[in-house]
Amino acid sequence: MARAAPGVDSDIDPDAGWSLPAWTYADPEFFAAEMARVIRPSWQLVCHASDVAGAGDFHTLDYAGESVVVVRGRDGGLNAFINVCRHRGARLLDGPSGCAKRLVCPYHAWTYDLDGRLTGVPMRDSYAIDPAQHGLVPVELETWRGFVFVRLEGGGPSVAAMMAPYEAEIALYRFEDLRAFGRVTLRPRTVNWKNIGDNYSDGLHIAVAHPGLKRLMADGYGVEASPHVDKMWGPIVDKPSANPSERAYQHFLPQVPHLPPERQRLWTYFKLWPNVAFDIYPDQVDFMQWLPVSPTHTLIREIAYCLPDTDMPAGWKRAMTAARYCNWRINRQVNAEDTGLVQRVQDGMASASFTVGPLSEQEVALRNFCGKVRHAIPEARLHHAPAPGWSRRPHPVSGPASDGVS
Numbered sequence: 241m242a243r244a245a246p247g248v249d250s251d252i253d254p255d256a257g258w259s260l261p262a263w264t265y266a267d268p269e270f271f272a273a274e275m276a277r278v279i280r281p282s283w284q285l286v287c288h289a290s291d292v293a294g295a296g297d298f299h300t301l302d303y304a305g306e307s308v309v310v311v312r313g314r315d316g317g318l319n320a321f322i323n324v325c326r327h328r329g330a331r332l333l334d335g336p337s338g339c340a341k342r343l344v345c346p347y348h349a350w351t352y353d354l355d356g357r358l359t360g361v362p363m364r365d366s367y368a369i370d371p372a373q374h375g376l377v378p379v380e381l382e383t384w385r386g387f388v389f390v391r392l393e394g395g396g397p398s399v400a401a402m403m404a405p406y407e408a409e410i411a412l413y414r415f416e417d418l419r420a421f422g423r424v425t426l427r428p429r430t431v432n433w434k435n436i437g438d439n440y441s442d443g444l445h446i447a448v449a450h451p452g453l454k455r456l457m458a459d460g461y462g463v464e465a466s467p468h469v470d471k472m473w474g475p476i477v478d479k480p481s482a483n484p485s486e487r488a489y490q491h492f493l494p495q496v497p498h499l500p501p502e503r504q505r506l507w508t509y510f511k512l513w514p515n516v517a518f519d520i521y522p523d524q525v526d527f528m529q530w531l532p533v534s535p536t537h538t539l540i541r542e543i544a545y546c547l548p549d550t551d552m553p554a555g556w557k558r559a560m561t562a563a564r565y566c567n568w569r570i571n572r573q574v575n576a577e578d579t580g581l582v583q584r585v586q587d588g589m590a591s592a593s594f595t596v597g598p599l600s601e602q603e604v605a606l607r608n609f610c611g612k613v614r615h616a617i618p619e620a621r622l623h624h625a626p627a628p629g630w631s632r633r634p635h636p637v638s639g640p641a642s643d644g645v646s
Contacts, residue, residue, distance in 0.1 A: 242443060242463045242602040253611040255621055259597045260610050262589035263625040265432040270617065271535040273631045277616045278514055279304045283382065283389040283399050285516050285529055286310045287337075288545060290386065290419050292318065296339045296354060301390065303531045308379050308390050309333055311340070313354045318383065320390045321356050321376035332376075336424055343376070352376050385415035387527075402468035402512055409508070412499060413520055418545035421524075421564075427540040429579065431586040433515060433532040434613075436540065439582050440528075441470040441511050441605035449577055452570055455481045456490075457507075465608040468513045472605075476505040485573075489566035494559040496522045511605070513612060519571075523563045526571075536586065544568075595623040 264270045287299040287310060298311040300323055307323035309332070323332050325345040332343050332352070342359070343352040351360030356376035361367060382389045384399040403410065429436065439445070443463035447454050453461070457474035464471040481487045495504060499522055508520045519526040524546040531539045546564065549557045588594060599607050614620045619630055 242604045253607075253614065255614060256607050256611060257599055258610070259599055259606065260434065260613055260620050261596045261623045262591075262594050264613075264617075264620050265434060265586065265589050266535050267625055268535050269628060269631050270619070270625075271432075271532065273617050273619075274613075275304050275532065278613065279532060280392040281394070281396055282514050283391045283402075283512065283516070284308075284531075285527060286320075286388045286390055288386055288418060288420060289318070289383055289388055289416075291337065292388070294339065296341050297337075298333060298340060299337045299388075300333060300335070304392060306392060307331060308392075309343075310381065310388055310390065311343070311354055315355075318381060318388060319355055320379040320381040320388075322379060324377070325350050326358065326374045326376065327361075385410060386418060387415065397468060399512070403510075405466045406469065406471065406510065409503075410510075410520075412503060413525060414498060414547060415525070417547055418525055419548055420543055421546050422544050424541060424543045427542070428533075429530075429538045429540060429582065430536060431538055431582045432536055433530050433538040434609075435582045435585050436530040436538055437511065437515055437609065438606055439578055439585075440509070440517055441465075441472065441609065442603070443472060443605070444600065444603065445581065446474075449581055450574055452481075452483060452486055452573055455483060456486055456570075463602075463605050465604040467608075470509075470511040470605040470608065472509040472511075474507050476507065485566050485569040489563055489570060492559045492562040492566065493523060494556050494563070514609070521567060523560060523567055 284301060284303060286301045286308065291297070291299055292310060292312045295312050295314050295316075298309050300307060300309045302308075308320060309323040310318055310320045313319050324330070325332055325347065327345065327348055327350045330345055330347040332345055333340065340354075342354070344360075345351070349360070349362050350358065352375065353359050356378060358371040358374045358376075361369075361371065379390050379392060380394050382399050384403065389399050441463065443461055446457075446461050447459075453474065456476050458477050458479075460477070461474040462472065476490060476493075478490075480490060493505070504522055506522070509517065510520070511517045515530050515532075517528045519528065524544050526542060526544045528540065528542040531541060533539055549560060552560075599610070610620075619626055
């Protein structure tokens with residue numbers, strides 16, 4: 241099942257039936273344009289509010305050539321800043337997370353309060369500065385249902401506006417009450433970031449390349465595209481799987497009190513434009529993000545969250561623990577399969593024989609993504625890479641590809 245939700249305007253894209261050209265998955269100049277026009281203006285997930293619960297608790301996120309820190313202020317609010325001292329540009333905080341009473345630069349001890357104000361400068365009288373004008377550079381922050389997002393440049397819709405079509409079903413999962421279990425993991429991949437996102441939203445490969453998901457969901461997998469979010473879903477069938485981990489998951493997964501009957505055995509996936517995803521299971525919620533590093537290198541960042549198993553009988557807790565372990569085993573295999581698939585595509589795109597590929601009318605999510613990239617970077621309509629320097633020229637491509645390649 242595949243459908244385009246209201247508001248998706250792929251019908252007016254003259255190239256809607258075609259993928260992005262292969263050169264856009266390896267070209268350094270196109271990559272730089274993506275960083276400027278797609279990644280910097282987009283929301284990126286840093287952590288959950290519960291990960292920074294106390295004053296001074298912080299999480300960092302490095303992407304698009306920047307390091308961002310989210311820190312809990314003394315007033316209980318959350319602040320986000322560029323993780324760079326205003327004196328000589330040294331990075332302030334190291335590591336993915338921690339706690340600091342103040343943000344002290346390890347180079348010259350310039351000191352900032354948790355709200356970003358510059359509060360301490362050694363040899364202050366030797367500087368002709370106004371401390372009020374040299375606080376940390378703020379970054380736009382939004383907390384949506386407990387998850388903390390930042391973006392380097394604004395102008396687009398909020399996370400809440402992006403997710404508005406799905407608020408009713410998201411509310412059932414009590415995102416605000418989630419807590420991390422496990423830790424953030426980072427998985428480097430030698431592929432372009434778009435190949436990972438394309439694979440995530442591709443429903444046609446499930447039956448071919450993921451036998452485990454096929455056993456669990458049979459023919460029930462569906463895909464939908466809304467203007468800023470792709471939704472995928474699949475109900476877990478009652479027929480016991482022949483695979484031990486899958487069969488154990490079907491057996492152990494207990495009834496979840498806060499979910500309605502139709503969601504007790506439903507897996508749902510959401511991909512927020514352009515590179516953030518939530519895998520929503522009855523037993524847990526996994527977050528995944530693919531951060532572009534170079535034209536052919538990407539860092540997958542992920543962590544799992546679940547609701548505290550409070551006020552539940554011991555038998556329920558044991559069953560849920562077993563189900564979560566089986567979930568991990570199932571999806572570890574799916575991830576291994578996907579790793580091979582996206583590498584195959586990245587390698588194949590290096591062939592001079594491949595330019596663009598036709599997209600089925602069922603590939604609604606891929607059509608939507610490609611259309612949004614072409615809107616942001618019109619040169620993505622060209623089936624072959626233009627001459628170097630194209631991104632600095634004043635007259636971008638405004639129509640469909642016309643280089644004679646089909």
